[in-house]
Amino acid sequence: DQQVKQNSPSLSVQEGRISILNCDYTNSMFDYFLWYKKYPAEGPTFLISISSIKDKNEDGRFTVFLNKSAKHLSLHIVPSQPGDSAVYFCAASANTGNQFYFGTGTSLTVIP
Amino acid sequence: EPEVTQTPSHQVTQMGQEVILRCVPISNHLYFYWYRQILGQKVEFLVSFYNNEISEKSEIFDDQFSVERPDGSNFTLKIRSTKLEDSAMYFCASRTDRIRTEAFFGQGTRLTVV
Numbered sequence: 001d002q003q004v005k006q007n008s009p010s011l012s013v014q015e016g017r018i019s020i021l022n023c024d025y026t027n028s029m030f031d032y033f034l035w036y037k038k039y040p041a042e043g044p045t046f047l048i049s050i051s052s053i054k055d056k057n058e059d060g061r062f063t064v065f066l067n068k069s070a071k072h073l074s075l076h077i078v079p080s081q082p083g084d085s086a087v088y089f090c091a092a093s094a095n096t097g098n099q100f101y102f103g104t105g106t107s108l109t110v111i112p
Numbered sequence: 113e114p115e116v117t118q119t120p121s122h123q124v125t126q127m128g129q130e131v132i133l134r135c136v137p138i139s140n141h142l143y144f145y146w147y148r149q150i151l152g153q154k155v156e157f158l159v160s161f162y163n164n165e166i167s168e169k170s171e172i173f174d175d176q177f178s179v180e181r182p183d184g185s186n187f188t189l190k191i192r193s194t195k196l197e198d199s200a201m202y203f204c205a206s207r208t209d210r211i212r213t214e215a216f217f218g219q220g221t222r223l224t225v226v
Contacts (some may be wrong), residue, residue: 032212036161043217044201053211079160081114089155094131095211098160105154 003027004092006103014111016097019077021106023090026071030092033102035064035075038087048075080110114138118204118218126226128193132182133206133221144187145205145215146179148172155203161187162210194225 005024013019021035031052036044049065050057050073057064063076077084087107091100117136122199125131146158159169161179178190187206191198201222205215 023215034214036217041201041220041222042208043219044119044213046216049212049214060128087191093211097208099157099170100215101157102147104156 001055001103002104003030004090004101004103006070006088006090006106008106009104010109011079012072012109012111014049015082016079017058019075019080019084019108019110020073021077021090021108023103024071025073025092025101027094027101028071029096030101032062032093033073034091034093035062035065036091037084038089038105041090045099048062078106080108080111084108084111085110086111114123114216116204116206116216116218117220118202120221121219122222123224124225125145125147125194127196127225131191131194131223133189133191133202133204133223135189135218136185137187137204137206138216139185141216143167143207143210144179144181145207146189147203147205147217148200150200150202151198151218158189158202168176169182187201191223194223 034049035047038044066073088104089105090103144161149155159173160167201220203217203220207215
């Protein structure tokens with residue numbers, strides 16, 4: 001059961017432009033959402049999170065938007081930098097459980 | 113900055129052998145996790161651990177798997193009799209609280225079963 005989906009396996013963006021990564025979820029009990037960045041052969045690194053009581057959270061170049069009615073969230077990276085090239089995972093959790101449910105990831109390539 | 117550390121970084125084992133993957137979570141964290149990622153697939157939850165017992169486990173975490181916190185700092189995952197399909201990256205993670213906090217992941221152990 002794929003409760004968290006990232007439908008774009010890859011994305012290429014020019015340096016300096018905006019990167020938009022998308023994520024959809026199906027479980028209405030999810031109330032906390034996170035984005036992780038992952039380089040090959042390394043563990044996921046936490047980027048940014050958002051609680052379901054908010055619709056936007058911003059941290060520097062990274063902004064996460066949450067649309068609860070559409071069960072959709074997105075990560076915006078502005079401006080994109082070559083060092084942002086990595087796989088980005090969306091994750092979600094519910095306060096009724098412990099685990100994070102991960103999406104399949106989107107591989108972002110920022111072209112210099 | 114505190115971090116989750118995992119050893120070894122790479123483990124090669126023969127099918128049917130037992131392996132123990134080790135993790136040192138961040139010291140003031142209370143919730144501990146094992147996840148795995150088979151090459152090219154998503155990160156999958158295996159088990160969560162709190163207050164010296166399993167709090168949640170997935171269907172993957174069958175009788176061949178066990179976890180332990182033997183000494184208050186280490187957190188281990190044991191696979192009793194490895195199968196070829198256990199080959200994956202195994203990630204340990206920890207967090208301070210169960211809800212609305214991020215989990216911090218270790219660098220992972222690449223397990224190769226031959």
